[in-house]
Amino acid sequence: MTGPRFTPLAASLPATVPFVGPEAQERARGQAFRARLGANENGFGPSPHAIAAMAAAAGEAWKYGDPENHDLRAALAAHHGCAAENIVVGEGIDGLLGYLVRLMVGPGDAVVTSAGAYPTFSFHVEGFGGVLHRVPYAGDHENPEALIAKAREVAPKLIYIANPDNPMGSHHPAETIAAMIEAVPEGSLLVLDEAYIEMAPEGTAPLIAPSDPRVIRMRTFSKAHGMAGARVGYAIGAPDLIRAFDKVRNHFGMSRISQAGALAALQDRTWAAYMQRLIGAARDKIGAIARENGLTPLSSATNFVAVDCGGDGDFARAVLEALTDEGVFVRMPGVAPLNRCIRISCAPEPELEILAEALPRALARARAASSR
């Protein structure tokens, strides 16, 4: 008996995982983390109205979710001042990126992204046989000019940028992104990942005509709305592009509970405003903890802070591992020189206190190891 007859493409793919989950680390450690600060999750949690809506929907879980996501799309359209035809809802931005790449990228097709940018996007591109062209960050920012220059060179199907950026937490003002859209070469589509946009300064989100065919915007309930585990993302774009998702998506793929939760979360503007203040205060607190330990927090437009540990990637890795041993889950960028940083999620005070308490010991261990 031979093994499974995979497609040549599937056979060539590694059984890679873009991220190892904290639960796997906990199982390996034999102990739960004391502070869960690594996955850009939002420990302040969902709106109480969203929690109530999800709890109420649990009893209705025998029904499939509405495959058209009608009510949520209508509410999102009203929120964004566009038509429901401009919006597709999917299983997180991860899921939507997968569908988009499948629609656009075949074997050998070029795609432009940044070295060190979101690994799951790259996972999808490679998964459909696309060829990634990566340009370096400019300092701690993705580099729109370099991305466009590379696009002019390789004529990619897709150009990916996250604004604000993950993993550095940096951002470009709206004008920079608007200028980038103007410069998108004919035949390329800009994927503007705005997962963190609600936590960025006013003026970070550019005004884009919803049906502008040059760009598709990705948004999520995972970050500002604190619903990563519910898997709800959406994209805003031109109707013919949005409609094409129906060709490939898992029509009944949305959890009914998550649909109800996202709708309630969207409508709770009080909580959304409160969340901006909580996140801002937590960013300040992480910055203060970093500085107290002689480290440099980077300016953040997101719900996490990249903290420059003052050495190279090996040193940051040593700090991360020492924090892991202390029961503090953090992550770090994968590419130099970004990987001089560790990345710490905003969280309620008690978890940040654990960080404050553990970081000096972790740094001392990392420094002792690096001076050996």
Add this chain to the structure above:
Amino acid sequence: MTGPRFTPLAASLPATVPFVGPEAQERARGQAFRARLGANENGFGPSPHAIAAMAAAAGEAWKYGDPENHDLRAALAAHHGCAAENIVVGEGIDGLLGYLVRLMVGPGDAVVTSAGAYPTFSFHVEGFGGVLHRVPYAGDHENPEALIAKAREVAPKLIYIANPDNPMGSHHPAETIAAMIEAVPEGSLLVLDEAYIEMAPEGTAPLIAPSDPRVIRMRTFSKAHGMAGARVGYAIGAPDLIRAFDKVRNHFGMSRISQAGALAALQDRTWAAYMQRLIGAARDKIGAIARENGLTPLSSATNFVAVDCGGDGDFARAVLEALTDEGVFVRMPGVAPLNRCIRISCAPEPELEILAEALPRALARARAASSR
């Protein structure tokens, strides 16, 4: 500006939807259904323990679900007497079928299924450019011998069979499926969709070595467990096949709430046993209602009953449309001669009473229309 540069395959696909949801029908009618009996949902709902687990997990929805689905896989492995390495959890059987097809089927690859069998499987195959070879049902049963004979002819990557069957509710005994597995040609993989297996007579599920490379079994929490809206399915197969899902799946795609609900549902064996009795009684009730109206209920091994309306597809369609007008949501098979039936989901007594009340009027209307 040109439109989106889709891949040639994506450009060729229709923006089809395998099923229209009942919510879309309700919006078109301007009125909610009085009885929701069309989607093979289980209106008896999830285990109370599962509801409680999901409600409790709603507050934890800020955390991504464990991408390894460790706890659920471990519990499923214990339940099935296999290793966790034999199990992959995914976003419903629909999601898992999509991943499997993507791994195995490229443009031009042959796939064998039955004419009238599960449309979402065919949607995935066509979505990846596969070529479907459909064999007819034998009466109201899928035809294992014909499927195997066609497979010997076209050397397909995949052979699909559902046991019990959807949309007819029929089933084959374990020995028939076991014999089919023995006959799977080298180089083909049997996809055994057992979505309804918990509601079939004892002895319907064949004993299969979990690592048998000739077959992958699909199971779900959508049907017997009453959790269609939570999107939890799983597959049991050889470790190298199961591991390959990691190459393409949405690793963080599972709702954390759904993971918690599925685990609780699996452990509530009392509810599972109770559910079998409830489903059995509802099947009998649907059969009685059908017979009272001069229709013929087909024997069912599932949580729905296919009811032969005694005419052709047009007549059954007229009955269905009249029921829809009465506020009773049902569906019907898409292919003759299966489409002489309408398909009615098991549900609590009050909804079946609405069916009993509405069906005579619906039949009268359909008969009046067909005699015109």
